[in-house]
Every structure is written in C-alpha cells, then in structure tokens.
Amino acid sequence: MLSFLVVWLCFACAFAKDCHFTLELTWNTGSPDGFEREMIFVNDQFPGPTLEIEQGDWVEIQVVNKMPFNTTVHYHGIEQLNTPWADGVPGLTQRPIQPGATYTYKWHANQYGSYFYHAHSRGQIDDGLYGPIIVKPKAGIVKPFDRIAPAEVKLLEVAEQKIKPVILSDWRHTTSQRTWEIQLDSGVESALCMDSLLVNGKGAVDCWSREEIDKFTSPGIRPNLQQNNLTMTNKGCLPPEILELLLSQGTETNIDAIPPEVFDVCTPTQGSREVIKAPHSTNWLALDIISTAGIDTFAFSIDEHPMWIYAVDGHYIEPLLVNALSIANGDRYSVFIRLDKPAGNYGIRLASTALAQLIDTTAVLSYEGGYGNYRNATDDITVTSFPYTNQAGVNTTANVTFFQQARMKSFPPQFPQPAPEPDQTFILSLKTVGQSYIWALNSTPFDHAIDDSSPPLLYQPPVANNPGGNITITTKNNTWIDLIFVVTTINQPPHPIHKHSNKVFVIGQGQGSFNWSSVAEARRAIPQAFNLVTPPFRDGVATIPTTTGPTWLAVRYRVENPGAFLIHCHIQSHLNGGMAMVILDGVDEWPEVPDEYKDV
Numbered sequence: 001m002l003s004f005l006v007v008w009l010c011f012a013c014a015f016a017k018d019c020h021f022t023l024e025l026t027w028n029t030g031s032p033d034g035f036e037r038e039m040i041f042v043n044d045q046f047p048g049p050t051l052e053i054e055q056g057d058w059v060e061i062q063v064v065n066k067m068p069f070n071t072t073v074h075y076h077g078i079e080q081l082n083t084p085w086a087d088g089v090p091g092l093t094q095r096p097i098q099p100g101a102t103y104t105y106k107w108h109a110n111q112y113g114s115y116f117y118h119a120h121s122r123g124q125i126d127d128g129l130y131g132p133i134i135v136k137p138k139a140g141i142v143k144p145f146d147r148i149a150p151a152e153v154k155l156l157e158v159a160e161q162k163i164k165p166v167i168l169s170d171w172r173h174t175t176s177q178r179t180w181e182i183q184l185d186s187g188v189e190s191a192l193c194m195d196s197l198l199v200n201g202k203g204a205v206d207c208w209s210r211e212e213i214d215k216f217t218s219p220g221i222r223p224n225l226q227q228n229n230l231t232m233t234n235k236g237c238l239p240p241e242i243l244e245l246l247l248s249q250g251t252e253t254n255i256d257a258i259p260p261e262v263f264d265v266c267t268p269t270q271g272s273r274e275v276i277k278a279p280h281s282t283n284w285l286a287l288d289i290i291s292t293a294g295i296d297t298f299a300f301s302i303d304e305h306p307m308w309i310y311a312v313d314g315h316y317i318e319p320l321l322v323n324a325l326s327i328a329n330g331d332r333y334s335v336f337i338r339l340d341k342p343a344g345n346y347g348i349r350l351a352s353t354a355l356a357q358l359i360d361t362t363a364v365l366s367y368e369g370g371y372g373n374y375r376n377a378t379d380d381i382t383v384t385s386f387p388y389t390n391q392a393g394v395n396t397t398a399n400v401t402f403f404q405q406a407r408m409k410s411f412p413p414q415f416p417q418p419a420p421e422p423d424q425t426f427i428l429s430l431k432t433v434g435q436s437y438i439w440a441l442n443s444t445p446f447d448h449a450i451d452d453s454s455p456p457l458l459y460q461p462p463v464a465n466n467p468g469g470n471i472t473i474t475t476k477n478n479t480w481i482d483l484i485f486v487v488t489t490i491n492q493p494p495h496p497i498h499k500h501s502n503k504v505f506v507i508g509q510g511q512g513s514f515n516w517s518s519v520a521e522a523r524r525a526i527p528q529a530f531n532l533v534t535p536p537f538r539d540g541v542a543t544i545p546t547t548t549g550p551t552w553l554a555v556r557y558r559v560e561n562p563g564a565f566l567i568h569c570h571i572q573s574h575l576n577g578g579m580a581m582v583i584l585d586g587v588d589e590w591p592e593v594p595d596e597y598k599d600v
C-alpha cells in the first residue's frame with residue numbers, strides 16, 4: 001500500500017528553504033558485527049542516512065513505519081521552538097506511529113550544529129534506529145576558528161563544510177524486547193552487558209583473554225568481587241550477582257533465568273571495520289562524533305592526532321586541544337584534526353569506561369595512499385600507530401590530555417551577566433527503587449503507561465495532564481529554573497541526563513550531600529563549586545558517579561518554548577526502568593496543537 005512511495009529523496013537540502021526527507025523504517029535481519037539478528041533499518045541503511053540541513057530551513061520528515069510495532073522518532077538536541085508536537089515522544093507529544101502508518105514531523109532548524117535522530121519508543125534505539133543530523137551554520141554566524149589556526153581559517157571552514165559524522169554505539173545480539181523480558185524474568189539489570197562496540201555501524205565481537213580481563217578490572221570494584229569470590233565475566237561484564245548486591249535492595253532475583261550468552265559466553269566474530277578516508281591533500285578533517293550508545297560511556301581517541309574540540313552538542317565553544325574524549329550517551333563533539341602525519345593507517349580507539357563492562361573496538365583513519373580495500377576485520381589493515389588510550393579507555397602516557405567539561409566555554413559567551421536568579425528550584429533524587437533495573441530520576445519511577453496517553457499530554461490543558469507530583473515539573477514561560485540532581489546511594493554510574501527542547505547551563509557540581517535548599521545558599525558555603533560566569537551550555541550532562549559517596553549537579557535554564565518535554569537519563573536501560581520526568585514548560589502560554597496533528 002505504501003510501497004509506491006518514493007523513498008530515496010535528496011538527503012542534502014543545500015540552499016533550500018524547505019527541506020523534505022522520507023525515512024522508511026523496516027525490521028529485517030542484519031549483522032553489523034558479524035552476528036545475524038533482527039534489527040531496524042532506515043531506508044535500508046544502518047546507521048540511518050545523514051540528514052543535511054541548512055540553518056534556517058523548515059524541515060519536513062515523513063516517517064513511514066513498516067515495522068511490526070509502534071514507534072516514534074526524536075530529533076536529539078533540536079529545540080522544536082514553537083513545534084513541541086514534533087519532538088517525537090510517545091504519550092507526551094504524539095500518539096505512537098502504528099505499523100503501516102506514516103507521521104510527518106515539521107520543525108524549524110533555528111540552530112546550527114551536530115544532532116541525531118533516534119527512536120524514542122521502548123528500547124528501539126538499541127535495535128539500530130539512529131542516524132546523524134548536520135545543520136550547516138548560516139552566513140554571519142561567528143566561529144571560533146581563528147583560535148585554532150589564524151592563518152588557516154578558510155581551510156577550517158572548508159573542512160567544516162565537509163564534516164563527517166562518526167557514530168559511536170554499543171550493540172547487543174538480543175533484541176531490545178527480549179532484553180527487557182530477560183530483566184523482568186531475572187529481576188536483574190542484564191541489559192548492561194553488550195556484545196560489541198560499533199563505529200558508524202561497523203565492528204566485531206572481540207573477546208578479551210582472561211589475563212586482559214583480570215588486568216583491566218577496575219580497582220574500584222576488585223575488592224567487592226574478591227569478597228564474593230567473583231570475577232568479571234567472559235564478556236568482561238560485572239557478574240549479575242554483583243549487580244544484585246550493589247543495586248537491588250533485597251528484592252527477589254532469579255539469575256538462572258538469564259541465558260548464558262547474556263553475561264558469560266563470548267563468541268568472536270569477523271565483523272567489519274570502519275575506515276575513515278581522508279585525502280592527503282587536505283590539511284584538516286572535521287568529524288562530528290556522536291554517541292548513540294544505549295549503555296556505555298566511551299573513551300575516544302585517534303592515534304597520534306590531537307583533536308581541536310570546537311563545538312559541543314551543536315554549539316561552538318572556545319576551542320580546546322585534547323588527545324582524548326570521554327563521551328556519554330547522547331553527547332556530540334565536533335572536532336578538527338590536522339592531517340600532518342605520513343600517509344598511512346591510524347587507529348581510532350573506542351573503549352567502554354563504564355564499570356559495567358570491559359569492551360573496545362578499533363576503527364581506522366586512513367590517509368590517501370595508506371589504505372587498501374577493507375571489507376572486513378580479516379582484511380589486511382595494519383595499524384601500527386601509537387594509541388593515546390588503551391583497550392580500557394585509560395591514557396597510555398602521563399601527558400595524554402582528556403577533554404574536561406569544566407574548561408568548556410560557550411563561544412560567544414551565552415550566560416547572561418549578572419547571572420539570573422532562579423524563579424523555581426527543583427531538587428531531584430536519583431536512585432534505583434527495588435530491583436536493579438527499576439530507576440527513578442526523582443524518587444518515583446516514571447510510569448511508561450504514559451507513553452500510551454491518548455490524547456498525549458501536550459494536547460490537553462496542562463492542569464489536566466500532570467502525571468504525578470514526583471515526576472512532573474511545571475514552569476511558567478520566560479522564567480529561570482534550577483534543577484539539582486542529587487545522587488545519594490553509593491555505586492551509581494554517571495547518569496547522562498538529557499533535557500528535551502532548549503539547552504541548560506551547568507552551573508555547579510560537587511562531591512558530598514547537597515545540604516542546602518538552593519544554589520544561592522550552597523554558593524555561600526562552597527562558592528568554588530559553582531561557575532555563574534562561563535558555565536558549560538549543553539543538552540546533556542552527566543552526574544558524577546557515586547564511587548565513594550554522594551554527589552550533586554546543578555543546572556539552570558530559561559523557559560522559552562512552552563510544551564510537554566521529557567527529561568531523562570540517556571542510558572537506555574535506565575530510561576526503560578523509569579529514570580525520566582515530564583517538564584510542562586510554560587503552562588501559562590500553553591500551545592495549541594495544529595489540527596493536522598490532532599487526528600493522527
């Protein structure tokens with residue numbers, strides 16, 4: 001019925017005022033890492049095609065769901081200014097797109113930079129529904145390139161025009177649906193154990209030796225394992241018994257319900273390897289590094305090539321030169337590398353730094369002349385370059401520098417001076433509730449029955465659609481809001497909290513309990529923990545892990561786009577487990593949903 005649709009339309013909309021894409025979603029077999037499973041393809045591709053857009057365009061994206069289940073598509077980091085109904089969150093901004101149905105998203109590309117689209121329905125992001133979005137800056141946007149190489153600004157502009165997306169992901173051999181069922185059956189957060197890491201959809205299952213696993217086991221967890229006569233599993237994962245001990249609060253679990261291949265059995269595959277080719281005649285290469293990971297936080301580096309980080313989450317910063325990056329779920333970093341080494345192959349290193357698993361992969365940066373015909377990992381790719389980070393994501397020498405968020409400054413400066421006072425402060429308590437896979441962003445797990453709200457929350461008056469005190473934040477338009485994330489229980493990983501719609505300023509963070517009721521009060525006691533002059537400006541921000549004790553993190557944002565927006569942990573298993581809240585922004589200026597959406 002829908003097969004006559006022309007699917008392959010132009011994916012670059014250069015110089016257009018209106019930009020149209022069709023994304024056809026199918027459920028088919030594929031083997032990105034050499035193991036065949038059912039997965040999601042976008043226009044028969046994995047990852048999905050890159051959407052190239054000019055800043056200022058109106059973008060229309062027709063999503064055709066040819067899969068046997070409901071779905072929605074979210075545009076990560078896109079503000080959805082005055083189009084909150086195009087944000088792609090089921091139950092909040094739309095009804096799910098049913099099998100055979102089509103939904104058309106329309107939004108204004110008012111921002112430039114690096115974004116991505118991904119499924120926002122159940123665990124479907126882990127089944128492969130994601131692809132890059134590049135919004136090319138319009139003329140007149142001030143860029144910080146003269147800070148990098150004053151004599152080569154033109155070359156940097158050219159490199160930026162030809163930027164290549166580098167999608168980093170983790171990959172599992174079981175479908176997201178099966179993974180969720182295993183958690184329900186076992187009572188354990190088994191989703192944490194992945195099978196491979198992928199760069200632009202390519203990778204292989206690369207089983208570590210027992211020696212490597214033991215050598216790189218985190219010293220933080222080693223005593224805990226030893227006390228319980230346990231080791232990291234053959235897949236390099238924390239054993240389920242430890243998850244039960246660390247995170248389940250005495251609830252019943254049934255570890256026997258977990259199939260052995262989920263944690264223990266590692267079967268290597270040949271897979272394939274991503275090779276990023278660069279002509280040697282080019283001085284600079286620009287990359288949009290995007291994490292679509294479901295679980296892992298990554299360390300990322302390119303052998304012998306320092307990176308100039310010039311934009312974070314689609315927004316320019318004062319450029320910082322680093323050797324390596326730590327990338328959390330949903331983060332985007334735009335970087336320049338200078339191609340000043342001899343022609344050849346250089347390793348692109350990706351390693352999990354999450355406590356939950358030791359796992360890595362290596363892709364290749366190849367200068368013209370250095371590469372052969374790489375089809376898969378058995379092909380002859382000789383990488384002899386010197387890595388900045390090892391297979392556990394740790395610096396190989398003392399002088400390797402990692403990007404530090406605390407040093408990042410918006411370019412040009414964004415935060416109003418003097419700093420605005422917040423109109424409301426919300427202190428949110430992050431934790432597991434009962435089982436290790438049930439999570440809360442504020443004491444109470446988000447109820448995913450909200451996903452099926454009909455009509456969606458945005459379509460109802462905001463007084464009628466409050467899903468519950470602990471999981472709803474209600475704000476007025478044009479006010480400033482402080483969100484303080486407090487993590488009091490021990491052994492929690494970093495939680496990469498992603499706020500839909502506009503970005504937040506990261507104004508403070510620290511170790512210890514947050515003993516105050518506001519930022520102003522806390523600043524009087526510990527001013528050094530705050531930056532109200534040049535705070536980082538992002539749409540995702542990770543809480544500090546609670547390895548030794550409680551931690552907290554404070555962000556501030558201005559309400560400028562009324563609508564029903566999700567704020568959630570971007571670790572997929574945490575979101576599935578309830579680590580989310582609804583923000584009803586600007587209830588005094590609540591939008592009227594256009595009729596064309598109401599009936600869909």
Ligand SMILES: *[C@@H]1O[C@H](CO)[C@@H](O)[C@H](O)[C@H]1NC(C)=O
Nearest residue numbers: 069070095096097098452454
């Ligand atoms: C799919 O979406 C429809 C419409 O919202 C809903 O009635 C149905 O229950 C959903 N199906 C599943 C399996 O969630």
Ligand SMILES: *[C@@H]1O[C@H](CO)[C@@H](O)[C@H](O)[C@H]1NC(C)=O
Nearest residue numbers: 224225226227228229230241
């Ligand atoms: C660990 O193993 C030792 C020796 O086999 C045994 O004495 C001890 O009770 C075991 N500890 C636990 C927590 O099972």
Ligand SMILES: *[C@@H]1O[C@H](CO)[C@@H](O)[C@H](O)[C@H]1NC(C)=O
Nearest residue numbers: 034270271375376377378379
């Ligand atoms: C990998 O490439 C070799 C030839 O170089 C070929 O024989 C082999 O079948 C390929 N394997 C896969 C999984 O594509």
Ligand SMILES: *[C@@H]1O[C@H](CO)[C@@H](O)[C@H](O)[C@H]1NC(C)=O
Nearest residue numbers: 394395396397398399400401
């Ligand atoms: C990695 O960096 C840390 C901090 O600078 C340093 O203490 C450590 O020695 C480095 N590791 C190696 C292997 O050089």
Ligand SMILES: *[C@@H]1O[C@H](CO)[C@@H](O)[C@H](O)[C@H]1NC(C)=O
Nearest residue numbers: 306323388397398399400401
């Ligand atoms: C670290 O220092 C060594 C020795 O001086 C040098 O060869 C290497 O390039 C340096 N690495 C970085 C990342 O600067």
Ligand SMILES: *[C@@H]1O[C@H](CO)[C@@H](O)[C@H](O)[C@H]1NC(C)=O
Nearest residue numbers: 429442443444445468469470
């Ligand atoms: C909200 O959280 C508090 C703990 O901070 C808890 O006592 C209360 O029961 C929760 N309310 C709901 C409705 O779950």
Ligand SMILES: *[C@@H]1O[C@H](CO)[C@@H](O)[C@H](O)[C@H]1NC(C)=O
Nearest residue numbers: 477478558559560561562589
């Ligand atoms: C909401 O407030 C912003 C300023 O923060 C303003 O630009 C916008 O027009 C307001 N929206 C509505 C619908 O009033």
Ligand SMILES: *[C@@H]1O[C@H](CO)[C@@H](O)[C@H](O)[C@H]1NC(C)=O
Nearest residue numbers: 510511512513514515525526
């Ligand atoms: C909060 O108070 C507790 C108990 O007095 C103290 O241990 C902790 O360090 C304080 N937190 C901070 C951030 O100072």
Ligand SMILES: [Cu+2]
Nearest residue numbers: 495569571574
């Ligand atoms: Cu989380």
